[in-house]
Amino acid sequence: MYxxxxxxxxxxxxxxxxxxxAIGAKASxxxxxxxxxxxxxxxWVGFFTFDAAEPIASISLLHWMQSGGLDVSWALKIDRLTLVMLVVVNTVSALVHIYSIGYMHHDxxxxxxxxxxxxxxxxxLMLVTADNLVQMFFGWEGVGLASYLLIGFWYKKPSANAAAMKAFVVNRVGDFGFLLGIFGVFAIFQSVNLDTIFAGAAAVAATMGEGAEAGAAAEGAVDMGAVVLDFAGYSLTMGGAITCVCLLLFLGAMGKSAQIGLHTWLPDAMEGPTPVSALIHAATMVTAGVxxxxxMSPVFELSHTALTVVTVVGATTALFAATIGLVQTDIKRVIAYxxxxxxxxxxxxxxxxxxxxxxxxxxxxxxxxxxxxLGAGSVIHAVSDEQDMRRMGGLRKHIPITYWTMVIGTLALTGFPFTAGYFSKDGVIEAAFVGHNAFAMYGWGMTVIAALLTSFYSWRLIFMTFHGKPRASADVMHHVHESPWVMTIPLFILAFGALFAGMxxxxxxxxxxxxxxxxxxxxTGxxxxxxxxxxxxxxxxxxxxTVMMALGFALAYWFYIANPAMPKRQAETHRGLYKFFLNKWYFDELYNVLFVRSAKWLGRTLWKRGDMGIIDRYGPDGVSGRVLDVTNRVVKLQTGYLYHYAFAMLIGVAALVTWMMIGGAL
Structure with a gap:
């Protein structure tokens, strides 16, 4: 079955x-x-019939490669975590496929x-079923390739091409860290197989818990003081090596899951078709890092330093992205942040x-x-491909199915009692409150503030899009219509999950x-x-x-329903802060100065001064050019006149006689 x-x-x-x-678009x-x-x-059948008490299944499909101590097979690791991911990925992907039949109808x-x-x-699926880190990396790179193809699907749009390239390049930064982390895991545990790695991690945990002397007596235990990595004269103990490896793995997760610093590709990914946005942002690519x-929790449990870094970066990202979402006007970018x-x-x-x-x-x-x-896609479909919320408004009565399903999604996102987000998002905040690492309370504070901002920008989206007076042209409003059933049925199914999945x-x-x-x-340790x-x-x-959720709703209602002039007035009053958020904390501008411009300058310098100035002038092209210059001058002597040749012969004879006279005298 698997x-x-x-x-x-x-x-x-x-x-x-x-x-x-050959088979046509419909058949495809x-x-x-x-x-x-x-x-x-x-x-779903596997999810409900799986018994976690039974031994974890590993289904081998084929032997992949063997080199020295590295032995890799393509195998499926089937446990509860795999099944949760299979349900999420395949359910959302199936609904996106069905939705796309209507959304992409004219493409x-x-x-x-x-x-x-x-x-x-x-x-x-290759990533989440991986039995070893090499197979996981194969799936990891596969989603990166597919995201490049999907974000740039409308390849005739320069903005889509730029966004696809940006996603690909930024993710390569994180992927390089992930690859180094895999190398480090292999250096420590002499294997990339997950079960072998976890067994080694358990031995390390036993050593840490019982002390080095007691741990050394246990079979397979590792001496925490022993040098396990020696590279370029730098030695790392087991504890230091595991922390280093965990941080490298987390760097890979930061790229795929768009954490602060490596997040800049995510909003630009909105250039792809809306179903692509749903697939990337809901169930697939961005969840790969999580x-x-x-x-790898058995390994991360061995490094409190790495877990602390994860907490700090995650908490900072939660607040950072929420502040940007407050002022975005593109409906898809608000949801992306x-x-x-x-x-x-x-x-x-x-x-x-x-x-x-x-x-x-x-x-x-x-x-x-x-x-x-998908609800945002239904809105865009209804208003003739418009994505700017400032040109919407008053759509509630025209597209009621889309409106109510998006309200349900908003309730779940903001954590309204007994919806899905209420159980899971509030669970994260409570877990941070009782956490024991040094920055757990920082994580709690940031997530509480982010809960307020999340509620505000989520209801802001609903109010700007569906309430108030229509701001679109009369022609656009005349053609506003509800999406076809092939697009609304996925909305109903997802709305059910948004309401009851947590409960x-x-x-x-x-x-x-x-x-x-x-x-x-x-x-867990x-x-x-x-x-x-x-x-x-x-x-x-x-x-x-819940209080933050209610307060965010009240503020959004006050700003966008009760006092519609308030947002503009506040933006003018706090213009500096507004521009800071609107320009996404200037990360793109900073990276443009530090990396893009400097890379272009370096490339241009190497091209003009290195390639053209040195290699082309003095290298093979230069030598061939000088030969052509000499031969072109020699060719000019071939005039065809006898007296020219006689004159050249006399010059040669005179030069020969002169050389013999001088040479004889010496």
Whole structure:
């Protein structure tokens, strides 16, 4: 069954990609979408029938490579974490495929689009089912390639090409760190197989818990004082090496999951079709980093320093992205920065050791964020491809299905009681409050403030888009219409998940059934009691996120319904802060000065002075040029007149006689 789940998207990609012109656009749409629906159905079957008490299954598909001590197979690791990701990826991808049948109806290149969607899904499935880090890296790079193809799908738009290239280049920075982290893991544990790595991590944990002397007596224990890495004269102990490796792995996660510093590609990814935005931001590419850290939790549990860094970066990202979302006017960019902020929440949970809480938020977030993106696509479809919220308004009565489903998504995102986000997002905040690392309270403070900002910009989107007077032209408003059923049915399904996914699965993910549900899929150290502690917080602490949610709603209502002139007045009053947020903290401008311009200057200098000035002038081109110069001058002597040749002969004879006379005298 699991082989079918993984390979069906690949088969769909091959059929639509290689035979799309032969079978036509309709057949490509229906075949790829049907395969994803089957894969999603089988994923849910596996999710509900899986018994975490049974031994973890590893299904070997083929032997991949062997070089020295490196032995890699293509195998599927099936445990609860894998199944959660299979459900998220395949469910959202199937709904995006179905939605795209309506959204991309007029596009002439639909077979290529659906082939790319299926390739994206296959690469993500390769990542989440990986039995070893090399296979995980293969899927990691696969989603990077597919995202490049999808973001730049409308390749005739210069902005789409630039956004695709930006996503590809920025992710290579993080991917290089991930690759170095894999090298480090292999150097420490002499394997890239996950089970072997986790067994080695357990031995290290035993050494740390029992002391070096007691640990050395245990089979497979590692001396924490021993030098395990020696590179270029620098030696690292086991503790230092693991911290270094964890930070490198986290660098890879920062790129894929758009954490502050490596986030700049994410908003520009909105240049792709809206279904692509839903797929990238809800279930696939951006969640890869969160999944990887959760998968490697046995290793990260050995480094409190690395977990602290994860907490700081995640908390900072949660607030940073939320501040930018306050002032964006593009409906898709507001939701994109919301994704960036919510990913920061997930990393805060990972940083304080609440791995299951992070995955729970990943699970619920997939439903309401995909719902918001697809709802935004329905709005854009209704208003003739307009994305600027300042040119919308008054759409509530014209597209009621889209309106109410987006309200449900907003309620879940902001953490309205008993919606999906209420259980998972509030769980992250409570976990940060009881966390024990040095920056846990920093994480709590940032996520509480971000909860207020999230509520404000989310309701701002709803009020600007659907309420008030219409700001679009009369011609646009005349053609506003609800999306077809092929686009609204996915909205209903996702709305159900946004309402009830938290309520239905909280008990298993983070409640009393935690151990039975997860088994050994997620690792927590012996001293990690965060799940117990977070359920014991005082009522005042537990209610704070809900208070922030209500306050954000009230502020948004006051600004955009009660006093519509207020936002402009505040922007003029606090112009500096407004411009700072509007220009995204000037990260793009800073990177342009530090990296883009300097790289262009260096390339231009090497081209003009190095290539043209030195290599071309004095290298092979220069030598050949001088030979041509000499031969061109010699050719001029070939005049065809006898007296010219006689004169040249006389000069030669005179030169020879002169040389013999002088030489004889010497």
């Amino acid at each position: 082989q079918i789940i993984v390979l069906l998207p690949l088969v769909g990609f091959l059929i639509a990609g290689l035979g799309g012109h 749409e229906y075949i790829t979408s049907s395969f994803l629906v089957i894969a999603a159905f089988l994923s 002439p290149h639909r077979p290529r689009f659906f082939a790319y969607l299926s390739l994206f899904t296959f690469a993500m 999944f990887m850290l959760a998968r 919301s994704t960036c902020s919510q990913l920061g929440y997930m990393f805060v949970a990972l940083g304080v050791g609440a791995y299951s809480v992070a995955i729970f938020h990943l699970f619920t977030h997939a439903f309401f964020k995909a719902l918001l993106f 239905l699965f909280e008990h298993e993910f983070i409640g009393e059934a935690y151990e039975h549900f997860w088994g050994t899929a997620l690792f 012996a001293e990690n009691h965060i799940l117990h502690d977070m359920h014991e917080v005082a009522f005042g602490v537990a209610i704070i996120p």
